Amino acid sequence: MPVTEIESESQFTELTKNDATKLIVLYFHTPWAQPCQTMNQIFKTVADSKASDNSISFLSINADELSEISELFEVSAVPYIILIRNSVILKELSGADPKEFINSLNQFSSSSSTSTSHNGPTPLATATATKPQTTSQPEEESEDAVQERLKKLTTAAPIMLFMKGSPSSPQCGFSRQLVAILREHQVRFGFFDILKDDSVRQGLKKFSDWPTFPQLYVNGEFQGGLDIVKESIEEDDQFFEKALQAAA
Template sequence: MGLIEIQSKEKFSDLTSVKDKLIALYFHTPWASPCIQMNKVISTLADSPQNKHIDFLSINADNFPEISDLFDISAVPYFVLVKNGTILKELSGADPKEFASALEQLGGNEQEIETNQADSSVSKEKSSSVFDYVSSATNNQDAAPAAVALEEESPEQLKARLRKLTTAAPIMLFMKGTPSAPQCGFSRQLVAILREHQVRFGFFDILKDDTVRQGLKKFSDWPTYPQLYVGGNFQGGLDIIKESLSENEHFFETALVEANNTN
């Protein structure tokens, strides 16, 4: 069936009401850089024969906020695997290998039932090609901003990459872990604040790239995480964001307007 782009709430309801079928929901936005590479990856996975028993639905989170709110989507890319109205797994971030592994784990039983021993060897060969593509996408720094740099960067190259990362989304959070699985209490609190104020944001897991983790401290002149950027401008850590919100409950909207006027 391939990747289906959701065009209406009614279509979404019809497709997700199918019984006894694994459904992969892919939430994305056109402005989030990490989604650009994931668009290619999920299309490849959706077109693969070994995933023919899985329905892949693509949802623009900005166009369908009601659907996004159903799943508490506040960061993209975001994946939800559902079956018979039950959420089986949620994944946040541009990690194609993790998503492909989840598909293999949750969809494997149906695939084994549908294929015989002879077909199995063919499926494995095709599956390998897909995972090769996923692996190469994960290591593509330009296509996926959250990828780890494979070669040592010069200070100028790192600074340019940090500028690109801090502007990957209008509001960018650099945190430990992911929004669905924060790895420190401060990151968890800031994610909760962003969700409470219904702020859509991009994120970067600094635990996956030590070059960014150390380099961003000098770039922002701020020694700790999480760090929040609005329009490419550093806003502060958890305490400063709390203080800014106490002074102005519309802080995020104001910061975006000021950033747009400056840039």
């Protein structure tokens, strides 16, 4: 098939690293976004027309299911198309504009140049490479097992945010505000979407002795929720730096 539907981060990494000289076309979409329904067919048709061209790879990515990849490229709206060669972002296209997509594809497929035409986001500019991997858990997990998993999750990155949704697609206003604060202060952080794992969501309330989300951890030490973090920054604008040093 000309279009490869990405199903995991490992598959994505393998396909994008196999041959860096290829032009790689990333198509981010969601099943609920109306513009994607039109763009899905256009993307497939264009990919089919290039089926004999081995120098191009067309990768389709569900932005909701693979939020880690979406966050890597700071995808905040769909449909979204990114053209890459030699690990360099050549072009980013937001929205369902078939003409712009085809023109951009023709422009870069006919050239081996890797000079950028758009200053795209630097991968991992705002999120640490050490992100917890969300794996399927047993239907029934013992309390001890949950506690052990939470210890690992809260220390998965120096600064860990437990939130509703992902940084690129927060599912509540409080999570959105805390992400904005971290980015404003240029803090590198890992995150965990508590909506995808109810054991973590419920267990963390007891683990932190804090009933709401988001929750922020620094080097495994609970710092608080949105209000406490805001108050801490108001008292000391170097709160994050000092918290890292104190918890080290």
